Amino acid sequence: MKSLLAIYPGSIVSEELCIREGCLCFFDESNQRYISIPKTEISEKEVLVLQAFLTPADEGNQLSMKSPEENKWFSFLFSKGELPAYIKKRTRFVHFHLFGKIERTSFTEAVRHFWPVSFVIVWIHEDRGVIVEQESEAAKKGELESLAKVLESDFYFSVRFYAGRFYEPDECLRKHYTREQAYFLFAEKRLPQVQSVTFEMIFPFLLLETEKEKLETLLSEESELLFGSESELRKTIKLFIENNSNVTLTAKKLHLHRNSLQYRIDKFIERSGIDIKSYKGALLAYFICLQNESSE
Template sequence: MLKNLISLYTNSILYTEHPKHTSDQFYIFFDGSQKNWLAIPKSNLTEKELNLLQVLYEQVKIPSKPLTTLSRKWHDFLLLNGPMPSLSTDSNFRFIQFHIKGLGVDPTEIEPAIKGFFSDEVQIIWEDEHNGIVIEERRQLSLTESELTSMADTLESDFYVKISFYFGKIYPYSSHLRTHFVQEKEYFEFAKENLERTNILTFEKIFPAFVAFNLPEYMKEKIKMELSSVFSEDPELYTTIKVFLENNLNASLTAKKLYIHRNTLQYRIDKFIDKTGVQLKDFYGAFTVFLACLLFEQRK
């Protein structure tokens, strides 16, 4: 099956829907039995491998989306490990990755809408119809996290899609730019697979869950034995405690978000403390309980 080839060919992309556009640097193969399309970088295939794949699968021709010269350089650098774009060495850059979930997504309509929110010129490159990268050169302060949230809400309302952004860090122009991008891409892919949906994602929002997911099994069992079993007995308690911790132990804000009275919230918090013996207003207690919440969420 085509999906088994992803591990063999670096930077290949699997589609579950017919792609409308792709880079001319890829060969596209179609698996009729699984209804999958796989884009493999041309540079990764020898002539012999290409001939074999053409026998096993249908090779399809898909029009490539035209890129500007600079966008093409960024595309090849980030996605195909090509040479770095020649830019000012005193510039800073930020990568804002996005994922669009919905039917009939048209990049040619959404791209201008995204660019319209930025005061400076940005480059946008697409991996496929649902995933892309905004490349922002930082000459001045641009979108904050709250403004990016507003942009996501606007795009969802205008195009009837669900969209999430990974808000990358700011990096100086250097040979390490691609390494930073690849690491951020790993975090974003993890979040799409494992976290409850949210519009805006950052390193600090993802990394605790990333750590929890990669803990050794014996560590996960210890936390389950100490804390997570309480959540299994009372899932409502899990929701309450997690929202309380995510809102910096602010009782008023937590009660408002959960649509409950503050007295009800305090009752549930006291109930959790009585059952576990762990204080939430202590940093170490809050950290440990939040880790337990993340592990319980993964098990769900």
């Protein structure tokens, strides 16, 4: 990447796809980085050379090949377009990376079989994309692991997933996508053998490998998502975890009825997508609570 930046000084390198008007975007698989090069700095012959060792990520020039729904999401995520008007429910992103002989039609059919709800697949480039899903009671847990096995056994290509959390349908979805994409790229480096990853799974590695300042920013963003201005909820969740997930003991200390506390915990898990009754979920939530506490 340093050599390319020296040759094309107007370029931008980032961990997320950066679609810019007047630029060509490429993906470097070895470094898990995107580079956007101004068209004015690159010749047609140089483009052909770069395509030999970088993956073109120029889906923005192929909007005519996409469905109307995919166009809307692509525009929203990468060109600051408007959020699709039909989105009324909480929404999540399931990021994916395919390996092997890629057949988009086969992949879409397999996803449709395992997803009993409406979804949109947005292709970022040839082997990467995101499944956009609205929250529904029909959604099944563990579908990603099953889907990955079917793709390997029936279609002969493997896949890695990052299962995002559900978020409110507003302009912040764009920021949530970008943050989760960074998590996914980190997971592919640190846990290459795991086919379906969540934030709870990679969080311990982020603690060990992320710079302190960047980690504090990350935890602050997550804290705002989980608790916002609800300091009492944060104190409740923190105390619950400190009491080894013992509902009775925590309720006693908070002077609450056990059922009332259980209801709060269940609603928090449902809203946040983080199972604080599990070790990984509790670890993640506890550090977020500590970050929130230290920033007050």
